[in-house]
Amino acid sequence: MTDMFRDTGTEDRVVLVESEERDDELQTELRPVTAMNPPAYVPVQVRTYDGPSGQPGGSVLVQHTTVNVITEPPKDHFIWSLLCFAYLNPCCLGLAALIYSIKARDQKVAGDLEGARHYGATARQLNITSTVLVALGLLIFIIMIIVVFARISR
Numbered sequence: 253m254t255d256m257f258r259d260t261g262t263e264d265r266v267v268l269v270e271s272e273e274r275d276d277e278l279q280t281e282l283r284p285v286t287a288m289n290p291p292a293y294v295p296v297q298v299r300t301y302d303g304p305s306g307q308p309g310g311s312v313l314v315q316h317t318t319v320n321v322i323t324e325p326p327k328d329h330f331i332w333s334l335l336c337f338a339y340l341n342p343c344c345l346g347l348a349a350l351i352y353s354i355k356a357r358d359q360k361v362a363g364d365l366e367g368a369r370h371y372g373a374t375a376r377q378l379n380i381t382s383t384v385l386v387a388l389g390l391l392i393f394i395i396m397i398i399v400v401f402a403r404i405s406r
Contacts, residue, residue, distance in 0.1 A: 326369040328356035329376050336382040342389065349378035 333353040337346035356371035 323365075326356065326360060326365055326372045327376075328353045328360065328368065328372050329379055330354070330357060332379045332383075333375055336379050336386070339386065342382060342385040345378050345382035345385065349375045349382060352378060 329349070330353040333346065333349040335346075337350045339346075341347060352371050352375035356368045356375055359365075359368035359371055
């Protein structure tokens with residue numbers, strides 16, 4: 253491929269023109285463009301400064317930002333409380349946990365999420381205490397059974 257540039261000296265613009273002389277070779281050359289007139293004068297639109305946005309008499313631009321925070325609903329630990337109430341309820345802690353769980357569920361339905369969190373946390377603490385006491389009681393019971401059978405077998 254060969255490029256040929258031609259400048260006549262009288263014109264200040266040249267245009268790239270492609271011409272095809274042979275099938276296998278594409279040739280390009282620059283030819284001067286005649287009869288090109290510059291575009292007519294277009295006045296620039298001038299915008300006056302309105303001052304900072306939000307100022308009296310100026311343009312007001314308000315930008316809103318929306319943040320969607322998805323919070324997990326508070327837990328009421330109802331099933332855990334029900335199990336603590338039903339199985340080996342030491343010191344009525346299972347009953348107290350069940351009452352607080354029901355209060356937490358009621359507060360959640362009413363829309364008071366902070367109250368529901370408070371009651372749910374109390375129910376959780378009572379359930380933990382009840383579960384630990386039941387586990388310790390069960391462990392002591394198993395140890396006592398082993399000791400009794402060990403004494404009998406001697």
